[in-house]
Structures are given as structure tokens and as C-alpha cells.
Amino acid sequence: MGGTALFTVIAKNYLAHARQLMRSAAAQHPDWRRFVILVDRVDGYFDPAAEDFELILSTGLSIPESRWFHFKYSILELSTAVKPYAFEHLFRLHGFDRIVYLDPDIRIYSPLSRVTELLQASSIVLTPHLTAALEDGKRPSEIDILRSGSYNLGFIAVTRCAASSAFLCWWQQRLFDHCLVDLPRGLFVDQRWVDLVPGLFENVAILRDPGYNVAYWNLSHRPITRSPGGYEVAGAPLAFFHFSGYDVDHPEKVSKHQNRHEMPALPPVVRQIFHDYGQQLLAEGLAACRNWPQAYSYFENGTGIPDMCRPIHHEEPELARSVADPFSDEGFKLFVEVWNRPIQEHAGRPGISRLAYRIYRTRTDVQAAMPDIFGGHYFRFLEWLLNSGRLEHGVGDAFLTTITAAARTYRDHRESLSSPDPLDEREGVDGTSGEAPADGTRLHLTRLAAAIYNARPELQRTFPDPRGRDRARFLVWLLTYGRQEYQLSTHHVAILNQQWRAVLDSLPGSHARLRHQAILAAMGASLSTRGLLSRARSVVGLFHNGSQRTQTVDNLPYAAPSELAVAAPPEPESAEFGVNLVGYFRSETGVGESVRAACGALRSVSVPLSLRAAEEAGYCQARDRSVGPMSAEFPYSTNLIHVNADQAAHVASQLGGRFFRNRHNIGYWAWELEEFPDRWSDAFSYYHELWTPSEFCSRSIRQKSPIPVHAIPHAVSPVVSGSLDRQHFGFKPGQFVFLTAFDVLSVIERKNPLASIRAFLAAFGSNPDCQLVVKVNNAATAPREHRRVLESVASACASPNIRIFDATLSRNEMHALTQCADCIVSLHRSEGFGLHIAEAMYFGKPTIVTNYSGNVDFTRRENSMLVDFRLIPVGQGCLPYDENSRWADPAVEQAASHMRTIVAEPDLRTRLSAAASTFVRTNLSPAAVGQLMRERLEAIAQAHASAGFPSTSTRSQPVPSAAMRAGC
Template sequence: MLSLKDTHPDWDRHVLFVDRHSSIGDFAEELYAATLVEELPLPKMNEFLFRYGIMELNTAAKPYMFSHLRRMGYEHIVYIDPDILVVDRLVDVENLLDKNATGVLTPHLTAPLEDERLPSELDIMRAGSYNLGFLALGKTEQADRFISWWEKKLEFGAISAPEKGLFTDQKWVDLAPGMFEGFQVLRDPGYNVAYWNLPHRKISSRDNHWFSNDRPLRFFHFSGFDPLNPKPFSKHQNRLDLESIGPTKALALEYAQKVIDNGLSSFRKIPYAFGYFSDGTPIPNALRVLFREDPQVRFEAGENPFEASDFFINGEAGELPVILRAVWLEHTHLQRAFPDPLGQSRVPYYHWFADKGAVEIGIPETYVLPIRRALIEAQQLQQKNQEQPIPINQLPNYRPSIWARGLVFLHKRATGGQLGHARLTQYQQVTSLGDFLRLGFAQFRGTKLASKLGMASNQPVKIDPLRINLPYKTHASEPIVFKPRRQSHHFTGLFIEEGQHAHWMGKQSRFMVKHPVDGSFRMEVEIYRELFEQAFGKTEIELEVGFNELPRTKFIVDAHTSFIEGDIPHLPEEWPAVLHVTPSSSFSPKELGLNEDTRTLTIKIRNLSLGDSLIFNGAALPNLSAARDHLSIGINLIGYARSEHGVGQSLRQFAQALVASNITFGVIDFNKNNLSRTQDSSLEEKMIKDVEHGINVLHINADQIGEAALQLPSHFFSRYNIGYWHWELPDMLQEHRAGFDNLNEVWVPTAFVQEAVAKVSPIPVVKIPHAIHFETSARATRAHFKLPENKFLFLVMYDFSSFQDRKNPDASIRAFEQAFAATDTEVALVIKTQNSHHHPQDMAALKQRLAHFKNVFWIDETLSRQEVYDLQSVCDCYVSLHRSEGYGLGPAESMFLGKPVIATNWSGNTEFMHQHNSLLVDFELIKIEKDVGVYKAGNTWADPSVEHAASLMRLIVGNEALREKIGAAAAKTMRDLYSPEVIGKRIHERLSFIQNDIIANIKA
């Protein structure tokens, strides 16, 4: 505030204290007017203050302070963070507000961050485009509308959860310039200089004035800076330190001394009032998270949660002590370590927390004592009753009150029966008359009388992730790992869970009915009412059931349904037949915020009957254990082992990685529907005729998996089956989804393919990149390929069978045309194609296109893999102006050779290509106008900029230093990150998990 007073003595100054202090006004003297946060009209004040941690609460209060100052009559309001040093008058802000601006924002970045340090551009994007350490609002109707909107959003949405798309008050303001007219983005380098943009701001000092990029420095934001430990410069980053920031060091040290001189050490000793319950007990952040997420916890805590320490310390929520439930939900590593906290994991979880866990995660001892008491009581009870040990999910509550005991007595008198454990634990939480009345009223609101009186509770019930039987993370090496679908010959579309009697259905399930049956349909299901309400906004969905292509019969499934029964009037004339069961609605647990499960789910099926025939019995499913017991550890590698095309090369690269990791494998050649030459013999020594190992990896794309299931012996698929798939568009085709039916999981080479497949996959999708390694031969000369010696050679390669429209060679030709004159003798373009004889029209079009060129060389033949490597090695630059790639083998191999690559900056190739190791071409996303083979109209792919590509071609020819720099970085990327050893290790880790944690655990 002193710096603001020095630069703007005419401004009124106000400070909002998000704290309590009896003498807060004494701090101000005449420097500013002080306002306490509890003086603001926050909605449900105590709940508001309790739900947020210190950083979140400070940001959540901002719009309410803006409203407060507006009510005081201020037209122009400027907010600055307390860690800002104002160096010069904010003249540009004043001018914009005088010109009736709605608001003034400063962006985090005005230029790219071109290193690998933190924060990255992605980190900045997650935090928000604009830095809310500064915000100026004018006196306009739009500004008032913005304040009102912002208040509503921050009442509950000021949490710091980038994974949910939220970051305090800041992320919401990304929407402001689009939603409210008149916002101005101030890009002047003198404003809001901080660690995130300092790499783009040259700070200097002349004549006692500070400058940023030769513009007057207006204010510096010392975010994350500790005046008592200035060396790191900011705790939020690793890009800069005090010694690397040049003249800024002097400014930082000057600021540090000013803060210290103004009582930093003394103020730091003042405890944060809202960090404690009223009785002085510290409030762990996990309790705040649970409070805002769980309506039952809010109900139990009452109107003032700061007075509810007894409940948070000694109470229970959802059959767990409140603190244990809170920390389990907050920490994903605990969810993996103790996956069943209401069952088998309960006792280990209690012991971990009591012995060391609370200390590890910073939970005060006050919360640990009741857990220790519960363990001691449980052990004592078990010792007294050795013949009937108590179940692990019935650890006693800590101290049943007289109110709780009274409720138990009244319940038994009223019902004449025993209490269920859930009801007992609910009653045990009642410790006072207030608890007694609240619980009684809550139960009354669920009665018919309350409904008639208009007092029923309409609040939707939120799913309890500790209760619902959904998959959870089980292995740290992959984002999501599901238990495998059991291989079956008579159904698809169900997610089989080991040890369960009911199994989740995906978007559709199909059952093979081998013999004639009558049409009496009966299916037993499990329904979760609260899940239906959360997922579908209603308590019922439709189910369409029918055979083959015959008309479907509709059934209604509501939240009270256990059995679905009725007649199917349309029966097939021939058997076997396929019964289709298709729900009208589905959901993804991840989209609902339940967990990280991305699968599409609907209902759970226990069994299904037609007439007297039991079609599906979830309690008695076949398993892989018989096959497991007789199989050696290793891989059956199945696919186009001899074929000289991309999918064949994918298999061979995979084999390289297996060899590098000493993984036993045999190769089974599959060549159905393949048009490419099949003369690659590099894996002949590994060829086998029958499956010998417990795991199949099929390098066969989704559209051909069904064909493989028909052509290969049926016993091949009795193993654990992994499909290695490629795909080139953001969405899979509907007709390709049947490929999932024969697999336990899918592997893909890039995140681009992973996203496309995972969106519709009922099984795990794991990213395993290709391994790249090869040697060039002595024949790697230009003369061998009849290419000129003294020219700079650009290389374009593609297979006509991969669709010319997708590979887009004409864009490369046009870029070459624009970049160089037809008479230019120093450059040439080499186009390498194959399989043109299968595509005569495309071949004729290319031939006509190249007819007038003198400096284009067309090699139209199938080369051996070694010859392809040699050709790449004798050219100077690889060009791929593709519209889409699942991977981009040509660019990857050229990068391995240290060649610069010019390629479209979209799709699978961006897995390994970035601005430091490649020359990436700008593009626009466009709709496919008409079907191109399997690429259907209406889908999206890229239209690369020919002009940009041409400029990059000219640049790379004329800049030898750039060629060397890009080429060296490219080679390093491929050799460090994609070597057979690196990829082989990833394969080995995943296979070990499959073998040891999945197959080995399948019980006979």
C-alpha cells in the first residue's frame, strides 16, 4: 500500500482482511481503510468461510468486495494483490476506465514459453489466461453484470482443482471478455511483470526509473516470492532464480527489505483465524473438501461448522470416521492402497492412519486419538469373543451418547427387530439434542406425510464413491487399469469383474442364443437409484431388446426394478441368433466426477433367461485359469509379419522392443485382405504355427479383428488378447467397434489414437509407442537410387493404399512449387510411393501432376525396409503435409537419422514432434466433404498451410545451422525416448502386470 500511496496519492485505498483480529484497524493508520471479510454480505457466511482454504477464500471474496465498494459509490475500482509493488502511475488503466471500459485484464503470457521448465504453457492455461493479481472495473452496466455473475460462480466454484477445470477466482475470468462487452486486455509489458512473463520482459533501470522492454515499469508482481528467502525468486516455478534475473534482482531485494521493514516477521506469527474450529482445533483441508462435496456432512455440521469440531473429530460419515473418509477421498494414493475402506481395507487403513499416516499427510494428533481408541476397542471385543470375531466392517463407534442409545431403544420398540449396521452407525453419530432433532427432521422429510405437506427433501442424492461398486485404480504405471473382460463365446458388451455376481453393461450387450427358445424374456438387474438420478436426471430408462435385425421390444427400467420381464414377439426363423439388449441412456463415471473410469456404463446384469433357457448367469462365468495353468510366460505376436506396409512394420518394430527386453515371443503371420508385398523375412526364425504363450498381441487394426477371429483357429483367442491398433481420425467408426469383442485390452502408439479409441472403448486402452532403431547399409548412396548428388533433396513417402487424400502429397508438391522456381538447380523433390497398381486413378492423377516438373524424382515401387532406410538417409529433409496420421512412421524414422522434418502440426506425429526438434506446419481443421475410403464425410482432419510449408522449405535450405540444430534434437528425441530398450521396458512392465496381477489372480 505504501507503493500505491507514493504513485497514486489521490486514490482512496481499501484493504480486505480475510481474517479476524481485534485491532485490525490499528494496522492501517492513515494508509488505507480496513474491511473484515465478515463485514461483507457473504451467502451463508459460516459455510462460505469454512468450505475454502486460505488461498481459495481470499480469491472467493473478491467479487463481494467489488460489490461492497460499488455500494459505497466508487465508479472505478482497481484490485491489486498484496504481493505487488507499484512502481509508476497506472496511466493506461486510468485512460481505459475513463474511456468507459468495462474492465481491464492483464494476460499471463504475451509470447510462447520455449523451454521445458515450469510453469509450462499448459500449466498457465490450466490456471487461467489472465492473472487476477490485478483487475480494474469501470462504471458500466456490463461491469455490474460481471460482478454479479462472478459472485455466483465463486460462492461454490473458487476451488483450486485444475483437473476439474477450476482454479480459484482466476479461471472463471477466461470467460469474461467473451461474455461481457467492453473488457480490455492490457498487453503493455510494463504491467503485471512476474515470474511467468519475465522471460519476455527485459527489465532495466535508468535515472532512478524502472523499465520493461523499454516501456515504463508500472508494477511488479512478486508472486511466490519470500522476502526472508529470496534466492528461489518464486516457489511456483523452476525457470528463474535470484541470480538469473539480471537487474530485476535489485528490485526484488529492494522489495524484500521494504516488506521486512514493515513487520513481516511479526505479522507471520498471527494465526489464521479461519484455520481453526472455535475450540482451537486445527481444520485439515481434507475436511473442507468433504464439507463442500458431501451434503450429509454439511447437514451434520449444522449452520456453523466452526462450532462442530466434535462431529469432525469423533463423528462418522458414510460408515467411516469423518477424518478417514475425508483424507481417503482427497488422496488418490490412499484409494489405491486401501481400495475397499468399508470392507477388506478397513482395518489396514485404520492402522496406517494411527501408526504413521496422519503424520505423513499432516493431520493433527487430535484426530488420531479416536481412531486408536476404535482399534483398541475392536481388539478387546475380538479377544472376548474369539468364536465369533466381529466383521472388519463393524469397528465400534467411539462413544455412543444417551441420545444415540435412546434412538436404538426406540427403533427396536417401533420395529420389533434388529438394526442394520448402516442404521446403527447413523444413530451413533447423534451426540446432542440438536443432532437428535436434525436426524429426526431429515427422516421425516423422507415420509409420505412430509411429501403431502410440501416438506419433502428434493435435494438429489450424490453417489458415494466408497459404496458404489465401480472399478478403481489398481496399478500406478497406467492412468486406468480395469480387471479384464472374461473371454466368452456367448456374449459381448459386459464388463466382467472377478468375484461379482452382477456385471456392468456398456452401451449395448449381445448374447448368442444357440437353440430355439420362446419369447418369455426375464432379466435380473441391479439398479442404483441415486446413480440414475445423477447420471440421467430421472429414475428410469428404456431398454430395447430383440433378435438380429428384427424389431425391438421396449422395456422400462426404473430405480425400483429388480426384474425386467415381458414377451419378445419377434423371434428368428434360424438359430443360433443374436439377442441385442440396448439401453437408451449411459454414463461415464469420470464425467460424473465419481472416479477416473472413462468407460461407458448403463446397468448391472445378474442373469438373463428366455423361456426355460438360462442365457447368462453372472455368478458362474468361465475363466482363463485352465489356459493359464498350462501356458508359459511370453507373447504370441500375431499380424502381418512379412508384409511390407505400415502395420507390418509396426509388428516388426514391436518385435525389436521385445528382443531388447528379453521377452519370449513367437510370431504368427496373418495376411488376410493385405494388398502389399510380403517379402520381409526378418522374423522368419521366430515364426510359429500355433499359440505357445499366455498372451496374444495382435498387430491387426480394428476393422480386421473380426476377420482374424474368423480366419484364425478359435483356440487362439482363449488367451489374454491385446489388440495393437492404429487410427487416423479423432473418432472411430461405428462398424469398427466390434473389434473390441475379442480383446481384453487395446494398445496404441500415440495419445491421439488413445483418445479416439478410449472414447468408445469398453476395455482399457494403453499407450505403448513404437520403437525406432535401424542401421543404414553400404548401398545408402544417391547413385543407388539414381538421384542427383549436388542438390538439396526433400523426401515425400506414402502408400497409395493408405489413401492419397489423407497423405495429401499434392500439398507437398504445391509447397515445393511455391518455394522454388522450376529452374532452380540446387533443390529437388523425391516422391516415393508403393501399391500404385492397386489404385490406377490415383496413380494417373499423380503422374499427370508431375508431368512438367524437371526437379521432381518419382520412385514408384515397393522397396525393402533396408532400402527405405537407405533412401531416407540420402535425402536432406522429410516432408509430410498429411491431413491426419495415427503415428507418422516416415517422420519418426527420418528424425532418428537426424534429418529435419517438415510436417503438419496435428494428429499422431505430434506425440514425438515439437517446435524444438521439427518444423511444424500451421493448419486449419476442416470437415471431410465426401467419403475417402474408411474416412467418412463429416469427420474432421487437417488442412495444412501450403504457404507456411513453402516458407519452411526455403528456410531449411538456406540455414545450415538450423538444419544441424533441428536434426540433432530430432535424433536425440528418438534415440532417448523411443529406443527398443525404452519401449521394451514399458512393454515388459505392462505384460508383467497382466501376467502377475490379472491372469495369475483369475481363480479356477
């Protein structure tokens, strides 16, 4: 056949990138055949026949043990591992003379004539990352490039010949098991392997032309200009630009992988290239496809596959031989069993599962912070894994049963486990008892001391021989700064003191002994003095803060309450960047869900957190444990308190004035009406600023607020685990199910379920093809309110196709119920945010909602069916809302019409579902909301620094003290 082919590799969420690449390729090389290799399934998300390229599923390539191949790699690794198999497939089945591979985030600007020229005489063409030196200290550095590979495999071109056949065979063999992101082993997907290619194979051409593979890593060396014919690089045509790491949601950033270039500092012509590319992606449907799920990210039962679990064939090679399909239920059960299995060599700490230990081995930052996870840092590591670690590595509950059980056991028996295992303290890393020998000539490091030393490069530089000539100095550091920094127990200190005495006795002469004793005493006194000064500052602060005074935050005055003294700038001991997050973490209410969502959002952007559960006034169920254990310390510069204004004083009394003092205090409030009540005006005095979940809330509160008010929405990312289908909830096959939901602990008149019932009856009467499910939350918790609800709706619910669902459901079950419904109805009178509406949209459910209050931030005409309203007085009996305030009265007749329309028009349902899911998953994701939070927190830290307050450093790694640098 001959000719040239171009291909790329994507999962379907990168379809927009592939479309723009192939469109640019068609413009420059209309004679080239264009292919997309899909490492995914189509699953009806798009029509391959309608695309401007030919689609090949990766399962159609000649890959041995294909199911295992697709399982054992992350999406990045898989997308690169299939390349040699795709080359071989296209050569073998189509007989092309030349094949060019390009990453999907590349755009072609002029013909790739230099590539075709080189392929006339070469078997392989590569482009180097760098053609000039990097010496500005920015990232990526030359060392970074060495780690990732000399050649960028966003491009590679191969001609059909014996040499290239040998190369593809060799490449397939290497990538079959070793296409990994494993920098400690010297591997970075396919790129590091290709570093060997120019030496192993003949006729390899290195394409150094400046117009090819322009990207953030070489942009400093490749000046781009505009010419009548297009773009030029150093006088040559721009062939293709590689937009690696560019995100249309953050157009101010050149790439997330670098810090060398700032978009505003780039020449206008380069900024235009980025802007045009972003607009092209959006035009190609990026907003719709970016959140499409990748099929090989889930087991067949719907459970997500943590990437850390994928290389199980390295841990258990016999498992790969015993399970034909790792995605199957059989594979899932075996993987759960294997990864939850405690590691045998540390049976005394059964909570460290094989998966937990694998995660630990890959995280040098965690190792530095917790060097002794089998001893003093055991429970701290369990807490980290159940909180931040599980989110950072996408680990679901099924893979954390061992960790969860161990943490529960540890908490239940905290007193008996409060001191480390004597074996962990005393056992030396060299197999000895850990006690100093009689002559003290060589120090036997305990396991904990060795773990601390091995995790701290600065200790290794300062004390290069901790067992020999530096043993005394190292022990001095351990007994002073190390003891404080790692909070060493009395058991640890007793062993170190014993070793210290033995080392002193071994020193030659009394002068050396006295000198080291003096150094130890001086360093201990230094630490004591610091502690006294810190406590003195706190006492002085109490006296200084005792009088009422006016401070300024964001140039707005406010009065600080004398009993809390919140206006004082953070003292050094509370100036660490991060958030002390307070709320009803255990509560199964909307307020509880909001603080859990904030926790997830802040964790998603790596904001350091300490969690404190508040005790809710009144009755509610408090059984939610999804965020993990609460914290014992609250070291961070900012308090974020997720309780409404009416509960501010109640929670403040629980926390105490000291909790608020010398920190920036933020309240997170919601209010559902247009006017904020004067009776809660005192609640402003506890805070420096307020956050609210919607612009509606912000407008209401801002009218009365003496402090700044910012709208920060709730993060929305509901998850359904297990197989809870429509049959589980008793839905009839083929029946169209509407769902409306409310909480008896809320004000029923505000949720307005009667309007949904009336609209449904007006639309369908007793038509058995449709059903309305009225979900009542907290029915068992508030039986009196529940009876009142039933009495109020009993007559309206006489129709057999209206069902009151008042069973107690977990959050998972509630999410599953929402997912199983066909349409969500909320004819509320007002919402502070509308969390259930947003969760339904996340699942791609069409929604019929009142076009009023907090939900209008995300319910738009293009993604929801909006119901008009008129404003009416609240009326009597709706506390805490004033009877003269106003809220919405939705048009029931219009809602009934919407219900009939949504049943009759499946195309409309599909369009609304896609638009709703895309909007919520894009704009209300934990990452998106977390970024808003982080930006505000960083602005606060910067404002404090500008005002001369102690800095709120984001550094989390320990640094050597001045005394340690001085070498004792």
C-alpha cells in the first residue's frame, strides 16, 4: 500500500485533543492516513464513524496477555506502552512505508517535510528535549531532563525496514513489563528506554530543527515570531508545538510541569498560540469529554482501581497466572485480599498492609515526616493514610480494611499502645540490642534513630559518621532538637541517655567530656528559653487583647471580641500555613456534608489540615466516619469553622478562646433568604471573614456584615460503591422515576415537597408508567416531625404511583438512590446552595428546579429545566425564618409541563444530562473548589506577610536548626 500514517494514543477523555491534532494534520498533510488508538472503550460516548480519523481499540492490537497488560499500567503508562504495538499493527495490516506518532496535545502548524526527508535515509527519527543548556536554576532543570529521558517521545517517526522491525520488537519486550513511572529505578514510561536507541540501532536520526517539538522545556532557546506565512522559530517554520501540561482552566499557566515561564511574561505571539489552542480544544468538545470515565480505571463491579494496586504481578506473580481477567469479580476479590494482607516481616504491627507499605515506599516525603511507621509513628501513618493518603492515591474503602481496623483498635486501646513497642526502641538496625557497647567506641543506632537519620539528608551531611566520630554530636542533637521535633517518648530518651553516658565515658580526657556536656546543656537551655518566650508572648497577648479594639482585614474594619481576641496577628507558634478545620464531621446532615466536602477539597490541593469535630446542638445522627480520625494538634495559621451563624457562640464555647487567638478566623455560613437576621449580628465578632456556598448567600449576608464575605461553593463528588441498582430500591422495570428529597430536621415549608407532589399529579395523575419517590431524611431521628410530614402530605399521596421513602439510608445509599432515579425535582422556596441538586447533576440526572436562590450558580437553562416563581411572604410557623421575609413560590403548572416534557423527549434528557454533569464535574469538583480555597488562603498569608506579621510558610519538610548546622 505504501504512504504515510499518523497516529496518536488517547483515552476518551482526551478526544478533544485528538480531534484538534488530527484536524491540524489534515490541513498540512491531507494525503496521510490518520489513526487514533483508544486505550479505553467507546461505551456510547461518541460516534467513531463521525470522527475525522480512524479509530483502533488498543484491545485490537497484538498485545500478549492483553487484559493483564491493560490492568497493570496507569493511564499514562498504558498510553505510552501501546506505542510499539500500534506501530507494528499499522505496518503489518496496512503496509505503510512511514509512520509518525504525535502526542494528542500537539498541534501541527506547517508540513512536517523535514521528517519525511529524514525517513528517506533513516529508520527512526527522534527529537531531543534540549538543544541548548539550561542554567537558570528553574524547573525543569537538566537533571530533571536526565531523569525523564533525553528524547521526548511526544514524537517519534519510523520507516518500514529490517532495522525498525528489530527496534519495535526490542521496544515491545521492554515496555511489556517496564513502561513505568519509577524514577528511583531510572524509569520514566517509554522515554528512558529510547535513550538507548541511538547506540543500539543503525540509522537513527536526531531532528534538531528548532521548529519541531517546541514546548515549555525548550521555549527559552526557541524564539517564535509571526510571519505572513504563519509562525517561525529562529527563522524556520514552526512545524509543531507541544502543549504538554497546559490546562484551559488555568490559561495563566504555561504548564503545570514547570516554573520557568510565566504566561504574562511571554511575547504576545506566544501567548496568542496558547490562547488559540485553548479555544480550539473547547470548540472540539473539551468541556463535554474531559470528564468521561476511562474504562480500565474500574473493576467490572464499578470499584475504582488505585494505580498503586496495578503492579500486583510484581508482588504476586502467581496471581497473574491464576486469574485470566484481573478486572473480573474474581480478580477484585483476590486483589483486595492480597493488598489488605499485613506484611509478614512486621507482624507486630498488623495495620501496615502490603498496599500501605507499597505507598510508603514510594513517598519520600512521607518517609521523612514519619520515619518509624513500625514504632513511634505507627498511628500517625495510619491516620495519614486514612485521610490524605487515600485521596492522593485514589484508594477506596475495599483496600483499606486492614488499615481501618488497625486504627480503630489503636484508638480503642490508646492507653495500652501509647508508648512504643520496646522491641522497636531497643533493637539496633544491625541486629544488636541497641544498647551502647561497654567502650562506647561505636554507637549502635536504634531502629528509630536510624530511620530519622536515613530520612534526613541534612543530618547525613552534618553528621556523616553518626556511629563513629560524629556519634556524640549526633546524640546531642537527638536529645535536644530531635527530641522536640519528633516528640520522642521517655522510653526513647532513656535509651539515648544510656548511650550518651557510654559515649561520654569513651571520650579521651575530661576536657572533651566537659565540652560535650556543656554543649548538651546549652542546647537544652536554648530550647527551654524558646519555650518560655513563647509562653510569655501568649500571656502578654492575653493582656493586650483584653480591651476592645478595631483591626483591619482586606481594608474593612471590624470589632474583635475581647473574650476571643481574634484580631491579633498570628504568633510564630501558630503561623504555619494550613487550616484547622472545624465542623460537624460526624453529622449526617447537609451541614455535616458541607464540612466533609471542604475537607476533601482542601486535601485535593494539598493544603495541610487538622480536623476538629464540633458537637451539634439538638438531635441528629452522628455516625459518619468518612473523613477519618480527628486531630490532636491544631498548629495552622487559619481556622475555618463550618457552622452557621446561629451556632457560632455554641461552637466557640466548645473550642475556647485560645483556639481562636492569634489566628485568622473564617466562618462558613449559609443562609437561605434574601435578608440576614439582625439577631445573629454578634456572630460576626468571632471571625475575620466569612465564606458562603453561593452568591445568593453572600449577597444576603454582605448587607449586614462588617467583615469581608466570599462565595466559595461546596465541592461535589458523590461516590456510589457496591451494586445498588433500581431493583434494590424496588423500582419497576421501565417505570420513569422522579425523586424529590428533604430533611425533617430542616424547615419543611422551605423544601416544599407538596409542590412537587401537586406537579406530579397534575402531570401524570395515576399513570403507572411514572412514579414520584418522596425521600424523607432523618425520619427515625425526629419522629414527631416525621408524623407532621406524613399528616401534611397524606391526602396528596393517595395516588399509588407516589411513594414515601422514609427508610434510613447511608450517604452511599442516598447517592445510589439519586443515581437510580430518572429525574430530580426540587420545587424549593429557597436554597443556600442546593447540594442534592448538584449531586444529581454530577451523576448526569436531568433536574427540574426552582429558578431562585443558591442553586442558580450552577443550574442554568442549558443544563436544567428551570421553574419560574413569584416572591411571597414566609408566613408564620417557619422558624428560624422571619414571617415577613420573602421566598419563592414556584409555578406548579410549569413544573408539571416540564415533567411531561422530560418523559417524552429522550434527546432532551440526554443533552441536559451531559451538560449538567460536565458543568458540575468541571466547576464544583474538589480540585476546582480546593483551588479557590487555596488561592484565598494564600492571599490571606500574603496580606499578613505584607503587614509585617510572621510569615505563614507553606514548607512542610523539616529544616536543620541553626544549632544543628553549627555542628553542636
